[in-house]
Amino acid sequence: DQQVKQNSPSLSVQEGRISILNCDYTNSMFDYFLWYKKYPAEGPTFLISISSIKDKNEDGRFTVFLNKSAKHLSLHIVPSQPGDSAVYFCAEGYSGGSNYKLTFGKGTLLTVNP
Amino acid sequence: NAGVMQNPRHLVRRRGQEARLRCSPMKGHSHVYWYRQLPEEGLKFMVYLQKENIIDESGMPKERFSAEFPKEGPSILRIQQVVRGDSAAYFCASSPPGSGSYNEQFFGPGTRLTVL
Numbered sequence: 001d002q003q004v005k006q007n008s009p010s011l012s013v014q015e016g017r018i019s020i021l022n023c024d025y026t027n028s029m030f031d032y033f034l035w036y037k038k039y040p041a042e043g044p045t046f047l048i049s050i051s052s053i054k055d056k057n058e059d060g061r062f063t064v065f066l067n068k069s070a071k072h073l074s075l076h077i078v079p080s081q082p083g084d085s086a087v088y089f090c091a092e093g094y095s096g097g098s099n100y101k102l103t104f105g106k107g108t109l110l111t112v113n114p
Numbered sequence: 115n116a117g118v119m120q121n122p123r124h125l126v127r128r129r130g131q132e133a134r135l136r137c138s139p140m141k142g143h144s145h146v147y148w149y150r151q152l153p154e155e156g157l158k159f160m161v162y163l164q165k166e167n168i169i170d171e172s173g174m175p176k177e178r179f180s181a182e183f184p185k186e187g188p189s190i191l192r193i194q195q196v197v198r199g200d201s202a203a204y205f206c207a208s209s210p211p212g213s214g215s216y217n218e219q220f221f222g223p224g225t226r227l228t229v230l
Binding site for chain 1: 147149155156157170223224
């Protein structure tokens with residue numbers, strides 16, 4: 001049973017345009033949502049997070065949107081740069097006793113073309 | 115300040131052998147987490163350890179897998195009698211004392227285990 005779904009395995013975007021990565025979740029207990037970025041042969045690196053009490057969080061070129069009623073999370077990258085090409089994982093967690101457990105999606109490979 | 119170190123980066127074992135994966139957390143970090151990424155899957159939580167203690171091993175397979183984080187030295191993930199289904203990338207993450215929080219988990223580069 002997949003609790004976190006990233007339905008697009010890949011996405012290709014032109015440099016300078018917007019990249020939109022999507023994620024759906026099924027467990028309403030999640031109350032923190034995160035995006036990680038992963039380059040080949042490296043571990044995931046934290047990118048941005050959002051609490052369930054918010055619907056938007058912005059950090060530079062990266063904005064995460066949360067739609068709780070739809071159980072949907074998205075990451076917007078504007079403008080996209082070739083260095084953004086990587087696999088992006090959405091992850092969810094609890095703020096309670098097991099707040100160290102992250103549940104990851106399968107990832108979306110983003111390719112930004114020059 | 116060096117990041118989380120994992121070795122070996124690549125490990126090849128034959129079925130029935132033992133695999134030992136090592137993780138040295140970031141300096142000053144006393145919390146270690148192990149995740150496994152099977153092919154075409156996301157990372158899945160396996161175990162959370164503090165120095166000399168296993169806090170949560172709910173994601174560990176019931177048999178053949180064990181983890182430790184001794185007072186001195188790296189954390190070790192040990193897989194006995196490996197099978198082909200154990201082939202995966204194993205990631206270690208660490209966080210500072212007093213956190214135990216996903217927001218402060220720093221990941222290592224992973225160990226890619228291949229079982230022949």
